[in-house]
Amino acid sequence: MAPGVERPETLSRSPFDPELPAFFSWLGVTYYLQREHLLMSLRGLGGAAAPRSLLVSDYLDVEAFVPGKATTQVRKLPERVRWMGEPMKAGLDPEALEKERMGAGRRLQMNLCAEDIEEFCFRGRAEGFRVGKHLHLALAVLRG
Numbered sequence: 001m002a003p004g005v006e007r008p009e010t011l012s013r014s015p016f017d018p019e020l021p022a023f024f025s026w027l028g029v030t031y032y033l034q035r036e037h038l039l040m041s042l043r044g045l046g047g048a049a050a051p052r053s054l055l056v057s058d059y060l061d062v063e064a065f066v067p068g069k070a071t072t073q074v075r076k077l078p079e080r081v082r083w084m085g086e087p088m089k090a091g092l093d094p095e096a097l098e099k100e101r102m103g104a105g106r107r108l109q110m111n112l113c114a115e116d117i118e119e120f121c122f123r124g125r126a127e128g129f130r131v132g133k134h135l136h137l138a139l140a141v142l143r144g
Contacts, residue, residue: 011048021050024142026057031064035090049142054109056139062091064134071133094136110139 016022024045030038045055063069065078065088078088097111112120114131122129 011045016048017050018048019050021052021054024049024053024055026055028058030057030059030092031088031090032086033089035092038090038092046142051143053142054139055142056137058135058137060088060091060134061136062093065091073132074134091134092136097138108138108140110137112137 011018026042033041042055049055060074064071064074067075081088094111094113097108114133114135117131117135117137118129122131
């Protein structure tokens with residue numbers, strides 16, 4: 001098991017109040033966990049959260065981990081972070097995300113692909129920000 005993230009008991013050792021709606025930010029987390037630990041952790045958060053709690057996370061799609069399908073930018077990234085001691089381990093299937101990751105009582109509010117993120121966040125900006133092809137951003141209601 002991945003230490004510190006897979007069990008809701010971790011939250012009981014923090015100021016977290018399970019009676020109040022919470023906002024969980026998992027930006028930059030999902031791709032560093034093995035798939036089974038990731039899914040177990042997210043289900044645990046959903047089970048511990050009060051109604052109307054939200055979770056935002058980014059994730060890489062499964063193609064980011066397939067050498068023939070990953071973009072050059074994404075192929076280089078795992079090597080860089082592995083060298084720093086943080087190997088990237090898993091991607092998620094955007095089509096199966098709600099079923100696999102959320103489970104009963106949880107619903108995916110938003111699931112943006114790279115083009116959607118650029119439109120939603122960067123349209124009309126002069127800086128020319130670009131989002132990598134395999135990056136996705138999801139917002140889920142943990143308990144509706």
